[in-house]
Amino acid sequence: MAGDFVWRRIDRWSHRLARRHSLSAFEAQLGGRPGGTAAAGLLIGLSLVLYALIAVLFAGGLWLGSLSFPGLGLVPAVILVGTAVELRPRFGRVPKYATEVAPAEAPELHRLVGLVAAALGAPVPAVYVEEDVFNASAARVGLRRRAVLVVGLPLWNALSAQQRVALLGHELGHFVNGDPRRGLLVQPAVTALQRLDGWLVPVRMATASIATRLVMAVVTGVLRGLILPLRVGLAVLAVRDGQRAEYRADRLAAAVAGRAAAAELCDVLLLGDSVVMLIRRNARAGRPLAQWPESVAKLLVEVGPALPARRATSVDAVELFDTHPPQGLRARVLEALGGESAAVVVPPALNARIDAELAAASARSARTLKLL
Numbered sequence: 001m002a003g004d005f006v007w008r009r010i011d012r013w014s015h016r017l018a019r020r021h022s023l024s025a026f027e028a029q030l031g032g033r034p035g036g037t038a039a040a041g042l043l044i045g046l047s048l049v050l051y052a053l054i055a056v057l058f059a060g061g062l063w064l065g066s067l068s069f070p071g072l073g074l075v076p077a078v079i080l081v082g083t084a085v086e087l088r089p090r091f092g093r094v095p096k097y098a099t100e101v102a103p104a105e106a107p108e109l110h111r112l113v114g115l116v117a118a119a120l121g122a123p124v125p126a127v128y129v130e131e132d133v134f135n136a137s138a139a140r141v142g143l144r145r146r147a148v149l150v151v152g153l154p155l156w157n158a159l160s161a162q163q164r165v166a167l168l169g170h171e172l173g174h175f176v177n178g179d180p181r182r183g184l185l186v187q188p189a190v191t192a193l194q195r196l197d198g199w200l201v202p203v204r205m206a207t208a209s210i211a212t213r214l215v216m217a218v219v220t221g222v223l224r225g226l227i228l229p230l231r232v233g234l235a236v237l238a239v240r241d242g243q244r245a246e247y248r249a250d251r252l253a254a255a256v257a258g259r260a261a262a263a264e265l266c267d268v269l270l271l272g273d274s275v276v277m278l279i280r281r282n283a284r285a286g287r288p289l290a291q292w293p294e295s296v297a298k299l300l301v302e303v304g305p306a307l308p309a310r311r312a313t314s315v316d317a318v319e320l321f322d323t324h325p326p327q328g329l330r331a332r333v334l335e336a337l338g339g340e341s342a343a344v345v346v347p348p349a350l351n352a353r354i355d356a357e358l359a360a361a362s363a364r365s366a367r368t369l370k371l372l
Contacts, residue, residue: 019315019316019318050087051089054084054087054088055084057080057081057083057084057087058080058081058084058085060080061076061077061078061079061080061081061082061083061084062077062081064076064077064080065077065078065081091141091142091143091145092139092140092141092142093141093142094128094141094148094150095128095130095133095150097130097131097132098128098129098130098150099128099129099130099131099361100126100127100128101127101128101129101357101358101361105357106127106354106357106358107357108350108353108354108357109127109354109357109358110124110127112164112165112168112344112346112350112354113125113127113149113168113172115344116165116168116169116172116256116344117172119169119255119256119343119344120169120172120173120175120176120252120256121176122147122172122173122175122176123147123175124147125138125147125148125149125172125175126146126147126148126149127149127151128148128149128150128151129150129151129152129153129156129358129361130150130151130152130153131153131154131361131364131365131368132152132154132365132368132369133152133153133154133155134152134154134155134158134272134275134276135152135155136149136150136151136152136155136156136167136171137149137150137171138150138171138172138174138175139174140175147175149168149171149172151167153358153361153362153365154276154279154365154369155167155268156358157279157289157292157293157362157365157366158268158275158278158279158292158293158296159265159268159293159296160261160264160293160297161346161347161348161350161351162257162258162260162261162342162345162346163257163261163264163265163268163293164346164351165256165257165261165342165344165345165346166253166254166256166257166258166261166262166264166265167253167265168256168257169249169252169253169254169255169256169257169262169344170249170250170252170253170262170265171249172252173248173249173250173252173253174245174249176252177245177248177249177252178245178248179241179242179245179246179248179249243324243325246324246325246330247325247330247333250262250266250330250333250334251334251337253265254334254337255342255343256342256343256344257342257343257344258340258341258342259334259335259337259340260340261342262334263331263334263335264300266327266328266330266331266334267300267307267311267327267331268296268300269327270310270311270314270327270328270331271299271300271303271310274299274303275296275299278295278296278299279292279295279296279369280369280370282295283366283367283369283370284369284370289355289359289362289363289366290352290355310328311326311327311328311329311331311332312328313328314326314327314328314329315328315329
């Protein structure tokens with residue numbers, strides 16, 4: 001259909017734009033020009049515009065409904081109010097299947113998190129784990145903006161001690177790196193537009209008539225076209241400042257864990273699919289969790305000759321609305337840094353005690369990986 005052709009053209013254009021911005025941010029980092037946060041004000045301005053539009057939609061829907069109650073005017077009124085409700089600001093929450101790990105349950109883990117937070121000048125967060133997620137995140141959630149760290153155990157158990165410190169350093173670094181995407185005004189606006197765009201993607205209705213599908217395609221296409229400029233504007237600004245924020249978090253990770261450990265972490269994430277396959281094999285073979293980082297280290301050595309090419313091509317997969325720079329570019333920036341000192345060094349005994357504290361949850365995670 002013509003609409004599909006138009007959106008394919010837009011996708012190709014947005015990919016070229018994202019690639020250009022990613023390479024520009026990368027070259028600025030290599031050139032020692034981290035850049036400021038001049039775009040943050042524009043991000044906040046566009047976010048305020050979106051909130052004003054939401055208010056207008058809600059008020060307009062109520063007004064239209066009051067004019068023709070009861071009557072056919074209720075249909076567009078409900079649509080307007082429903083759209084405003086769908087776009088309402090959301091302030092984040094802990095993932096549904098994350099489990100909090102209290103300090104009494106894992107005092108050594110919390111001690112490590114506290115050491116990393118102190119080294120960065122970051123708040124000490126509540127700690128949660130997820131048993132089936134190869135990822136980690138840190139955010140402020142809710143209206144009270146509570147600091148929360150969520151660690152996926154498949155990723156955690158694949159990392160060496162210093163790579164774990166790098167992971168904590170990067171995630172906690174987001175509390176102090178001035179990332180505009182995580183601000184109280186900007187974060188809800190960006191996620192609201194993402195939800196609306198996903199909501200407007202036409203559903204393939206096999207039983208619907210051609211006329212019905214055509215009308216749906218036209219309506220959703222027009223609505224997506226109306227929000228596209230605002231969404232692209234927010235995305236471009238967020239890419240500019242957001243990628244700089246990610247690089248700053250990487251630098252903080254390198255300062256707290258050492259440059260080599262931070263770069264290795266980026267390579268583990270770059271090879272994420274291969275690493276996940278490897279730890280699944282480890283889980284199915286019943287290999288002890290303490291040996292998983294060793295197997296991942298061997299994978300990095302085996303892939304070593306191909307790593308430069310993998311890093312270089314990682315930029316080809318970038319999209320306009322990606323929240324991170326390409327992993328390969330991040331590793332190259334870290335390797336260009338001088339120095340190798342680490343503010344926090346985890347001795348083997350402490351690492352083993354942390355593993356013991358998480359043993360029950362890690363065992364459940366391993367059982368889950370067997371089934372995936």
